[in-house]
Amino acid sequence: xxxxxxxxxxxxxxxxxxxxxxxxxxxxxxxxxxxxxxxxxxxxxxxxxxxxxxxxxxxxxxxxxxxxxxxxxxxxxxxxxxxxxxxxxxxxxxxxxxxxxxxxxxxxxxxxxxxxxxxxxxxxxxxxxxxxxxxxxxxxxxxxxxxxxxxxxxxxxxxxxxxxxxxxxxxxxxxxxxxxxxxxxxxxxxxxxxxxxxxxxxxxxxxxxxxxxx
Amino acid sequence: xxxxxxxxxxxxxxxxxxxxxxxxxxxxxxxxxxxxxxxxxxxxxxxxxxxxxxxxxxxxxxxxxxxxxxxxxxxxxxxxxxxxxxxxxxxxxxxxxxxxxxxxxxxxxxxxxxxxxxxxxxxxxxxxxxxxxxxxxxxxxxxxxxxxxxxxxxxxxxxxxxxxxxxxxxxxxxxxxxxxxxxxxxxxxxxxxxxxxxxxxxxxxxxxxxxxxx
DNA sequence: TTGCGAAGTCAGCGCCGCTAACTTATGTAA
DNA sequence: TTACATAAGTTAGCGGCGCTGACTTCGCAA
Numbered sequence: 002x003x004x005x006x007x008x009x010x011x012x013x014x015x016x017x018x019x020x021x022x023x024x025x026x027x028x029x030x031x032x033x034x035x036x037x038x039x040x041x042x043x044x045x046x047x048x049x050x051x052x053x054x055x056x057x058x059x060x061x062x063x064x065x066x067x068x069x070x071x072x073x074x075x076x077x078x079x080x081x082x083x084x085x086x087x088x089x090x091x092x093x094x095x096x097x098x099x100x101x102x103x104x105x106x107x108x109x110x111x112x113x114x115x116x117x118x119x120x121x122x123x124x125x126x127x128x129x130x131x132x133x134x135x136x137x138x139x140x141x142x143x144x145x146x147x148x149x150x151x152x153x154x155x156x157x158x159x160x161x162x163x164x165x166x167x168x169x170x171x172x173x174x175x176x177x178x179x180x181x182x183x184x185x186x187x188x189x190x191x192x193x194x195x196x197x198x199x200x201x202x203x204x205x206x207x208x209x210x211x212x213x214x215x
Numbered sequence: 216x217x218x219x220x221x222x223x224x225x226x227x228x229x230x231x232x233x234x235x236x237x238x239x240x241x242x243x244x245x246x247x248x249x250x251x252x253x254x255x256x257x258x259x260x261x262x263x264x265x266x267x268x269x270x271x272x273x274x275x276x277x278x279x280x281x282x283x284x285x286x287x288x289x290x291x292x293x294x295x296x297x298x299x300x301x302x303x304x305x306x307x308x309x310x311x312x313x314x315x316x317x318x319x320x321x322x323x324x325x326x327x328x329x330x331x332x333x334x335x336x337x338x339x340x341x342x343x344x345x346x347x348x349x350x351x352x353x354x355x356x357x358x359x360x361x362x363x364x365x366x367x368x369x370x371x372x373x374x375x376x377x378x379x380x381x382x383x384x385x386x387x388x389x390x391x392x393x394x395x396x397x398x399x400x401x402x403x404x405x406x407x408x409x410x411x412x413x414x415x416x417x418x419x420x421x422x423x424x425x426x427x428x429x
Numbered sequence: 430t431t432g433c434g435a436a437g438t439c440a441g442c443g444c445c446g447c448t449a450a451c452t453t454a455t456g457t458a459a
Numbered sequence: 460t461t462a463c464a465t466a467a468g469t470t471a472g473c474g475g476c477g478c479t480g481a482c483t484t485c486g487c488a489a
Contacts, residue, residue, distance in 0.1 A: 024485090046347065048346055052476080053475075062439075063478085067477095069436090126345065131344070150408065178418070179396055180396070181400055182399065183392050188344075194360040195388070196367070196384065199388065207385065208393065266446070281447070430489100431488100436483100438484090439480105440482100441480090443478095444475105453469090457463090458464105
């Protein structure tokens, strides 16, 4: 075994992050491929992702993935699922910190939503839209529903506490719609076409106030 | 020449819409391929579109497109460009009918925007997001900018005529953001996860009123 | 120790994007 | 009218990809 290489979690891994091929069995190829897929999707976008690339990254032949996954689609589904879980975790953390039902919690959630879109636009595109086959998959639908329902619930909670006459869920959906639209137009650079240098944060704050009626 | 076939625009065309291969030269392969691409993208989505399919549809070999287009990407760019031009034409028609600067014009534009998304979701996804390479192309950027700038201008026009203190462009951008978000969440079936059976029209009307302050 | 099953490899199929070299048809100029 | 230049097709083929079936290696449990 070369000195430039270490064992991590039972598998051989070289310093550059690529897997080494000195043992016949990999150790945890399934997880390695998922991680490689996520990394490649984030950096190149799902439309430029090839399973063969992930295999090269993991140091196995292109036939190996099929011992762990049905097809290419299944790996993308798992990455998508984790994206929703991660988004839910991020928003839940924001809510916990600010206190459920507070305005600060709602604003933090919005920022977390936008941050996900901005820092990982390719993952965000995978989760929302793009490939409609993905969203019909069971695990993706479940994780997505869990995540989005949480968002809407939390916003509804705040609005109910304000004791407004309006339907709380409707307001929550409008807020989500607005923030989502801003996230899409921002990462797709559509604002640049019409209003270069636009302060999107300010736009969102203003729109949110309109919808919340504050 | 078989009786079941007619010549349209100088090219041989069979009754089923597929091109016939009885003459060496096609007539207008360039246009045929663009139309085939648009039809296939609309029906199957850009991620399932193959140039080879378009070739089969047009009745030529897979090498033929390269006499007319740089690569597969260029055809998609043209389809995308036409999508923006079509959207602009639809909104312009709506404005013309209702009268520029009126509330009715703004509402019609919103409906036209949404109708494009709902009736041609795959084309809408091609135009907004998905493949970031497309939008950097010159012709797409130009058509997109022209279309979106028109939208924002028209909304701004209405708001200015209302004589409101608020920045007209900001309000226009908020309105666009909201309608765009609704269009995305609707065609990607994300509303279904959280609020099945939601009346999206009502949601948009309500949100628009919030933003316009009416 | 052995043998079975999980997890790899290898070889290969069909589809795709794209190219080089060749062929056919068409419009133009002598 | 004919000769030719060239636009617009075809054929053959390369490399990459997703995926499969048959084979091999290895770890674990009896």
